[in-house]
Amino acid sequence: MMNAFIACLAACLLHEVCSASTPVSWCYHRPSCSDAVWSIIAEKDCDGTQQSPIDIVTADVQANTNLTAFTFTGYNDRATLTEIENTGRTIKVTFGDQKMYVEGGDLPGLFNSTQFHLHWGNGSATPGSEHAVNGKRYPMELHIMNEAGNGSDPVLSVLGIFIEASNDTGKPESWKTLTSYLAQIASAGDKTHVSDKLTMDDLLPGVDRTKYYRYLGSLTTPSCDEGVIWTIFKDSVKVSQDLIDLFSTTVYINQTTNSPLMTNTFRAVQPIYGRIVTSQVAGPKTTGLIKPTSGTKTTGFVGNPTTGLITPRSVIKTSLTKLTSTATNPSLALNFPLLSAVLLYCILPS
Numbered sequence: 001m002m003n004a005f006i007a008c009l010a011a012c013l014l015h016e017v018c019s020a021s022t023p024v025s026w027c028y029h030r031p032s033c034s035d036a037v038w039s040i041i042a043e044k045d046c047d048g049t050q051q052s053p054i055d056i057v058t059a060d061v062q063a064n065t066n067l068t069a070f071t072f073t074g075y076n077d078r079a080t081l082t083e084i085e086n087t088g089r090t091i092k093v094t095f096g097d098q099k100m101y102v103e104g105g106d107l108p109g110l111f112n113s114t115q116f117h118l119h120w121g122n123g124s125a126t127p128g129s130e131h132a133v134n135g136k137r138y139p140m141e142l143h144i145m146n147e148a149g150n151g152s153d154p155v156l157s158v159l160g161i162f163i164e165a166s167n168d169t170g171k172p173e174s175w176k177t178l179t180s181y182l183a184q185i186a187s188a189g190d191k192t193h194v195s196d197k198l199t200m201d202d203l204l205p206g207v208d209r210t211k212y213y214r215y216l217g218s219l220t221t222p223s224c225d226e227g228v229i230w231t232i233f234k235d236s237v238k239v240s241q242d243l244i245d246l247f248s249t250t251v252y253i254n255q256t257t258n259s260p261l262m263t264n265t266f267r268a269v270q271p272i273y274g275r276i277v278t279s280q281v282a283g284p285k286t287t288g289l290i291k292p293t294s295g296t297k298t299t300g301f302v303g304n305p306t307t308g309l310i311t312p313r314s315v316i317k318t319s320l321t322k323l324t325s326t327a328t329n330p331s332l333a334l335n336f337p338l339l340s341a342v343l344l345y346c347i348l349p350s
C-alpha cells in the first residue's frame with residue numbers, strides 16, 4: 001500500500017515534469033487551449049500583424065484590376081477527391097497527388113491544390129465561418145489549400161467559400177454525398193476512401209469564381225504562418241440546414257466514449273492592422289475619418305468568455321485515471337517496474 005502511495009506521488013511529480021516539456025496542443029473548445037490563448041501556447045505567428053480570419057468591411061475594399069479569372073485544373077475530374085478524414089479538429093478531404101491546380105487571379109504562378117477542409121459552428125444556433133463580411137458570419141466556410149514553390153517552404157494560398165443554409169432537405173446532391181461519409185469517420189483519426197465520383201466543381205454550385213476579395217493573411221490554425229494569399233469568394237454555396245447540422249452532430253474530437261462533438265471549429269476574426277482588402281470593384285467611398293470596428297478582436301465564442309490559462313478538469317481527471325490504474329496494477333506494485341512504467345507513461349504521447 002505504502003509502495004503504491006510513494007509510486008503514485010512519484011508519478012504525479014514526473015507527470016508534471018513531463019507535461020512541462022511537452023507543448024500544449026491547441027484546440028477550439030477549452031479555454032486553456034482555444035484560440036484566445038494560441039499566441040501564448042503556440043509558437044510562431046499567432047500574435048502577428050497579418051493574421052486570419054478577418055472581417056471584410058466592404059466600404060474599405062479597394063479596386064484591383066489584376067484580380068482576373070482563375071484557371072482551375074482537375075476541379076472537374078472525378079478521380080481527384082481521394083480520402084475524407086476526421087482529424088479531431090476538422091473534416092478534411094485530400095486530393096490526389098499533383099492532380100488539381102489553380103492559377104491566374106493574380107496568384108504568383110501555378111499552385112497545386114492539396115486538400116479542402118471545413119469550419120462550422122453549432123447547427124443553426126452558432127455560425128461557423130471564419131471570415132465575416134461587414135460583421136456577418138455564415139454557417140460554414142470551406143477552405144481549399146494550395147501551395148506553390150519548393151516543398152520545404154512553399155507559398156500558400158487559400159480559396160475560401162462561404163456555406164449558406166437553404167430551406168431544402170438533402171440538397172445539393174453533392175453535399176448529401178459528402179456528408180454521407182461523416183458517420184463512417186465519427187472518431188478522431190478515422191478516414192475513409194471517397195468512392196463516389198465527386199468533383200470539387202460539384203461541391204461549389206452557384207459560386208461565380210470571378211468575383212472575390214483578396215488580402216494577405218495567415219493560416220487560421222497554429223502555427224498561424226503568415227504570408228498566405230487569401231481569396232474569399234463573394235458568392236456562397238447554398239446547402240440545406242439538415243446537411244449543415246450533420247457536421248455538429250455526427251463527428252467527435254477524440255476517440256474516447258465520452259468525447260465532445262466537434263463544434264465551433266473556427267478562429268475569431270483578427271485585427272486588420274492597416275491591411276487592404278481588394279476586389280474587382282471598389283467598395284463605396286468612405287470619408288476616411290472613422291475606421292470601422294474591424295480592428296476589434298472578438299472571441300467568437302458564445303457564452304464562454306473565460307480566457308485564463310486554467311488546467312481544465314477533464315485533463316486533471318484523465319491524469320488521475322491513468323495514475324490510479326498504474327498504482328493499482330499488481331504487476332507494477334514493485335518499485336523498479338513501477339518506475340519504468342511511470343517513465344514509459346511520460347514518454348508515450350497522452
Ligand SMILES: [Zn+2]
Pocket residue numbers: 117118119143220
Ligand atoms: Zn481552414
